[in-house]
Amino acid sequence: MASITLEGLKKTYSGDVQAVKGVDLEVHDGEFVVLVGPSGCGKSTLLRMVAGLETITEGTLKIGDRVVNKLEPAERDIAMVFQNYALYPHMTVYNNLAYGLKNRGFNKDEIEKRVQVAAEMLEIEEFLDRKPRKLSGGQRQRVAMGRALVREPAAFLFDEPLSNLDAKLRVQMRVEIKQLQRRLKTTSLYVTHDQLEAMTLGDRLVVLNAGQIEQVGTPMQIYARPATMFVAGFIGSPAMNMVPVEYLHARGANGLLDNLPEGTDIVGIRPDDMHLAPPAGQHLIVESTLQLFEAAGAESHLYVNLADSDQPTVIRVSGQPPVAEGETLRFYVTRDALHPFNSTTGQRTGD
Amino acid sequence: MQTKRMTFPGHWLPYALLAPQVIITLIFFIWPAGQALYQSLLREDAFGIKTTFVGLENFARLFRDGDYLNSLSVTAVFAVGTTLISMGLALLMATTVNRMIRSRSTYTTLLVWPYAIAPAIAGVLWWFIFNPSIGIVPYLLDMVGYRWNHRTSGNDAMMLVIFAAAWKQISYNFLFFLAGLQSIPQSLIEAAAIDGASPLKRFWTVVFPLLSPTTFFLLVVNVVYAMFDTFGIIHATTEGGPSQATNTLVYKVYADGFVGLNLGSSAAQSVILMAIVVVLTIIQFRFIERRVNY
Ligand SMILES: Nc1ncnc2c1ncn2[C@@H]1O[C@H](COP(=O)(O)OP(=O)(O)OP(=O)(O)O)[C@@H](O)[C@H]1O
Ligand SMILES: [Mg+2]
Numbered sequence: 260m261a262s263i264t265l266e267g268l269k270k271t272y273s274g275d276v277q278a279v280k281g282v283d284l285e286v287h288d289g290e291f292v293v294l295v296g297p298s299g300c301g302k303s304t305l306l307r308m309v310a311g312l313e314t315i316t317e318g319t320l321k322i323g324d325r326v327v328n329k330l331e332p333a334e335r336d337i338a339m340v341f342q343n344y345a346l347y348p349h350m351t352v353y354n355n356l357a358y359g360l361k362n363r364g365f366n367k368d369e370i371e372k373r374v375q376v377a378a379e380m381l382e383i384e385e386f387l388d389r390k391p392r393k394l395s396g397g398q399r400q401r402v403a404m405g406r407a408l409v410r411e412p413a414a415f416l417f418d419e420p421l422s423n424l425d426a427k428l429r430v431q432m433r434v435e436i437k438q439l440q441r442r443l444k445t446t447s448l449y450v451t452h453d454q455l456e457a458m459t460l461g462d463r464l465v466v467l468n469a470g471q472i473e474q475v476g477t478p479m480q481i482y483a484r485p486a487t488m489f490v491a492g493f494i495g496s497p498a499m500n501m502v503p504v505e506y507l508h509a510r511g512a513n514g515l516l517d518n519l520p521e522g523t524d525i526v527g528i529r530p531d532d533m534h535l536a537p538p539a540g541q542h543l544i545v546e547s548t549l550q551l552f553e554a555a556g557a558e559s560h561l562y563v564n565l566a567d568s569d570q571p572t573v574i575r576v577s578g579q580p581p582v583a584e585g586e587t588l589r590f591y592v593t594r595d596a597l598h599p600f601n602s603t604t605g606q607r608t609g610d
Numbered sequence: 611m612q613t614k615r616m617t618f619p620g621h622w623l624p625y626a627l628l629a630p631q632v633i634i635t636l637i638f639f640i641w642p643a644g645q646a647l648y649q650s651l652l653r654e655d656a657f658g659i660k661t662t663f664v665g666l667e668n669f670a671r672l673f674r675d676g677d678y679l680n681s682l683s684v685t686a687v688f689a690v691g692t693t694l695i696s697m698g699l700a701l702l703m704a705t706t707v708n709r710m711i712r713s714r715s716t717y718t719t720l721l722v723w724p725y726a727i728a729p730a731i732a733g734v735l736w737w738f739i740f741n742p743s744i745g746i747v748p749y750l751l752d753m754v755g756y757r758w759n760h761r762t763s764g765n766d767a768m769m770l771v772i773f774a775a776a777w778k779q780i781s782y783n784f785l786f787f788l789a790g791l792q793s794i795p796q797s798l799i800e801a802a803a804i805d806g807a808s809p810l811k812r813f814w815t816v817v818f819p820l821l822s823p824t825t826f827f828l829l830v831v832n833v834v835y836a837m838f839d840t841f842g843i844i845h846a847t848t849e850g851g852p853s854q855a856t857n858t859l860v861y862k863v864y865a866d867g868f869v870g871l872n873l874g875s876s877a878a879q880s881v882i883l884m885a886i887v888v889v890l891t892i893i894q895f896r897f898i899e900r901r902v903n904y
Contacts, residue, residue, distance in 0.1 A: 310800075311804075312803070312804075332803045332804045333804060333805070333807075339800075339801070341797045343797055345801040347816060348798075348820065358802070358815075406801075406805075
């Protein structure tokens with residue numbers, strides 16, 4: 260058990276590719292932190308620097324109180340779960356789990372005991388004699404988890420461990436990983452580009468963009484108060500709608516927009532905050548044309564173009580409202596649903 | 611598996627297209643093989659006038675012949691030595707080159723060159739390098755106190771042909787090992803590193819086992835090469851000598867048949883070689899199909 264501290268961590272690949280441009284982060288002891296961001300933003304690079312698989316160009320990395328910048332992966336007391344699982348194909352599941360323990364000189368009985376405990380926890384006891392090739396994707400995923408946890412390391416590192424599974428299995432494994440981590444209380448750093456996975460798994464989220472941290476916070480903090488336009492667009496699905504303040508003024512804002520913070524020229528509105536029925540209290544009224552109606556079971560997505568502006572916008576409503584494509588729709592937004600941003604800096608302006 | 615089927619308009623075209631291959635096989639393989647089989651049962655007198663049918667007598671004689679038994683063990687030593695050296699060095703080079711990033715293709719190209727050199731040329735090259743009177747290696751060895759002379763020392767001669775034969779095969783083995791290494795996912799090696807295995811241990815417990823299909827394939831190919839494809843090298847360097855020390859089975863077929871003009875015995879020897887090839891091929895197909903280890 261240990262914390263992981265990143266201080267000004269930078270990675271420059273040969274050819275002047277700056278993959279990570281200075282990251283400061285503290286993962287507390289026992290905490291589950293998720294690194295999330297679009298493809299190519301440097302998540303894997305950051306994780307691999309923590310694992311010791313990638314050299315650190317600049318900055319300090321601590322696991323517990325030790326500076327581990329120069330230590331070999333094996334000396335950092337971490338375990339990693341890879342996206343492709345990286346199981347040893349020529350070894351049985353048992354030996355896959357035992358390999359790390361054998362290398363560290365554990366005695367036979369201890370190895371046997373630990374492998375049994377891990378196998379039981381992950382329900383893979385019946386596969387212990389099989390080779391990985393004879394397992395399904397989900398079972399391989401469990402074995403990969405097992406290999407990480409038999410060692411009882413100070414920290415788990417996950418690099419998109421669920422992205423090779425089908426949607427249903429992914430949800431199931433997500434729940435299991437979360438429960439496992441709660442039970443073991445092992446410090447975990449988890450990389451994903453799936454914002455839903457990030458929201459549901461993490462105690463805290465780190466949103467990464469182009470090698471830099473955009474925002475750190477609990478999932479709900481980030482959802483409720485995205486610090487930048489990038490985070491606003493990245494977290495939440497469907498993505499937050501961005502509407503220029505000028506447009507709303509022109510459509511008649513009834514003084515509702517007068518108290519927006521200084522510098523606000525664009526506001527974000529979550530698809531769920533656009534209501535088809537007028538809410539109590541003061542609100543904006545926006546007209547639009549329904550382009551596409553998407554029924555998704557318990558909820559529906561309405562793809563509309565704002566009147567006189569052609570700006571595509573998404574509305575999420577529960578159930579299936581009686582609307583037809585091509586119809587003109589009115590929707591209503593309250594003042595507290597607006598996220599104010601400055602479109603030049605991309606930063607939130609207040610609230 | 612579904613294969614694409616081609617239909618020809620007439621019946622003669624497919625046969626015509628196959629014909630060149632069939633004719634070549636018949637003329638250069640089936641017919642000589644049949645001839646060898648037939649001749650191995652005959653004995654010809656010294657002037658080539660009279661031939662008599664002797665049954666398996668030629669074979670029986672071979673296995674009573676000290677020279678032939680010696681040739682068998684010479685071949686075994688030669689094949690094992692050549693295979694070990696060429697595969698060992700090739701694996702070493704492949705692992706080294708595989709770790710390079712920018713210079714990988716340059717080294718690969720350079721390392722493949724020896725393969726393009728004809729066996730006889732390679733033999734002559736080694737003949738010069740190891741020539742006891744003018745060669746550079748004997749000169750250097752002399753400085754450390756070793757008197758190299760493969761014309762008088764059987765061991766020196768054996769080492770020379772093994773080096774020459776192995777050197778030529780390294781390129782081929784290198785390419786296969788390199789391809790094998792590159793097909794091993796990097797994440798496996800990283801996982802092993804995190805699992806606390808030292809680089810050497812990673813190699814022996816992860817990389818080498820995963821290479822085993824390649825290794826086995828190369829093992830068979832190299833044994834076949836050493837046994838059958840090294841005539842040129844031996845001919846150009848030692849000519850089987852001194853006193854039979856490097857007279858491998860293949861070279862002996864030539865020496866007995868074309869130089870010694872004992873066609874019956876030579877034919878019997880080639881029949882035995884044919885049998886060895888058949889056995890090696892069967893082993894190869896058996897194991898390759900089952901794949902080794904995993
Ligand atoms: N070995 C390398 N050499 C040079 N550039 C690299 C190397 N590895 C990664 N990069 C670059 O660094 C940047 C970050 O890559 P990284 O793999 O960390 O992205 P990621 O956030 O994990 O993306 P994904 O979600 O697609 O896995 C990318 O622009 C990538 O092209
Ligand atoms: Mg990645």
